[in-house]
Amino acid sequence: MEKSEVINLAADVAKLIGIRMTRPDLIRKHMSGAFPTTTILYTLDYTLWIDAHYIAVDWTGLPGVLYIYISHHHVAEELRDVIKLRKRSGNLTDYYLYDNIAKQLIAAQKHMTASGTDYFLNEHYSEIIQKKGQSNMKNQTAAKKRPQILTLTLCHKCKTNFENSGHTVVNKGWQEDKERCDYCNVGMGVTYGIFNKGESL
Numbered sequence: 001m002e003k004s005e006v007i008n009l010a011a012d013v014a015k016l017i018g019i020r021m022t023r024p025d026l027i028r029k030h031m032s033g034a035f036p037t038t039t040i041l042y043t044l045d046y047t048l049w050i051d052a053h054y055i056a057v058d059w060t061g062l063p064g065v066l067y068i069y070i071s072h073h074h075v076a077e078e079l080r081d082v083i084k085l086r087k088r089s090g091n092l093t094d095y096y097l098y099d100n101i102a103k104q105l106i107a108a109q110k111h112m113t114a115s116g117t118d119y120f121l122n123e124h125y126s127e128i129i130q131k132k133g134q135s136n137m138k139n140q141t142a143a144k145k146r147p148q149i150l151t152l153t154l155c156h157k158c159k160t161n162f163e164n165s166g167h168t169v170v171n172k173g174w175q176e177d178k179e180r181c182d183y184c185n186v187g188m189g190v191t192y193g194i195f196n197k198g199e200s201l
């Protein structure tokens, strides 16, 4: 898909999950140039990845990532990474997460091969988002009752480290500008509430 089509699709997804995409021009800028980057938008309940080669959504507090769009160019690379992560996953939750992603990517690849297109678009994304959104709400309500042990700004890497060390990490709210990570002081990220896993799931 052309960049403009990807951005239009991302705008539709953003609307569905309650994100106001105020700067499509910036997203386009991130996609272009010698070193294209992925735009990541957050709400309390969702993370939305927008890249020239894929659009994906994930739900705070619920395992699972939904690929809405992925290019043929990107799918093999992504699948290789996910299979590596699946192999390294230290617990069943992570294993199922990466296994589910791998299955989506394999299905997308098959679809592209069968239809001769160079990208995959999940046509059921709005139903899936609405359905999962409802169970996420229940989860979030439960999360609010849990004792929170810390509030920290975390980069993606440190967030993953906290999760891997048995904590549940929940977005604190909608935040457009990233801040310096409280933990490593190197990466940039947004603010999270940290919970002990035993108290949260």
Ligand SMILES: [Zn+2]
Pocket: 154, 155, 156, 157, 158, 159, 181, 182, 183, 184, 185, 186, 187
């Ligand atoms: Zn960090």
